[in-house]
Amino acid sequence: MSSIWREHPPGEWQATRTIGHEGVGLVEVPGGAILLVRDGVRVRVNGEPVPGGVRVLDHRDEILVGADRLLFSAQSAPLVKVFALTPDQRPAVCPICRGPVREGMRAVACPGCGRWFHQLDDKPCWTYAPTCRFCQHPTPLDEAATWRPGGDDE
Numbered sequence: 001m002s003s004i005w006r007e008h009p010p011g012e013w014q015a016t017r018t019i020g021h022e023g024v025g026l027v028e029v030p031g032g033a034i035l036l037v038r039d040g041v042r043v044r045v046n047g048e049p050v051p052g053g054v055r056v057l058d059h060r061d062e063i064l065v066g067a068d069r070l071l072f073s074a075q076s077a078p079l080v081k082v083f084a085l086t087p088d089q090r091p092a093v094c095p096i097c098r099g100p101v102r103e104g105m106r107a108v109a110c111p112g113c114g115r116w117f118h119q120l121d122d123k124p125c126w127t128y129a130p131t132c133r134f135c136q137h138p139t140p141l142d143e144a145a146t147w148r149p150g151g152d153d154e
Contacts, residue, residue: 002026002033004063005071005149013071013149021065026057032074033057042066060147075137075147076111078126080119083107092116095133096125112137 005013006020019026023038037043037053044064045055057063059074083105085091092101094117101107101116108119108126112135117126119141127139 002028002057003073003076005073007069007071007149011150015148019063019065019070021068024065029056032059033072035063071149073147073149074112078108078111078137078139078141080106080108080126080141083116094118094125096128097123099123108141110135110137 003015004017004019004026006016007013019035021041023041024043025036027034027036033056035043035045035050035055035057037050037055039053042065043050045057046062047064057072057074059072061072063070063072083092083101083103085103092107092115093099094101094107095115096117099118101118106119108117109115110117110126110132112132115132115134118124119126127141129139131138
């Protein structure tokens with residue numbers, strides 16, 4: 001799940017799930033989001049207009065809507081869940097140990113790329129490395145895994 005960071009007042013940031021402006025919306029996709037802008041609404045992403053009213057957002061994109069400054073983050077805190085295969089899903093294979101992720105196992109779906117990793121006491125594949133080997137999403141199992149504006153790497 002991605003986040004939108006809204007600046008209020010300058011230099012102070014608050015996380016939200018929505019843009020909060022009429023005529024501007026987000027559609028979540030794995031690893032990011034698609035920004036939809038109605039004709040006549042003035043929006044800029046990284047200083048550029050949004051031609052055709054559609055823009056695929058990348059992690060840390062700046063969105064200007066009117067006087068509001070927003071930053072998009074594709075990162076979210078990973079969660080350990082009991083794995084359950086859905087009817088439309090292929091069987092999952094852990095990219096670290098190459099073993100199958102089976103029904104009822106504790107596992108983590110990477111918030112960045114959606115790949116499933118084991119997270120068992122004897123097989124902590126998700127936390128094995130500091131980042132996901134595919135999308136570089138941080139692997140700590142707490143809110144520290146999510147990027148926040150205002151840091152040295154903004």
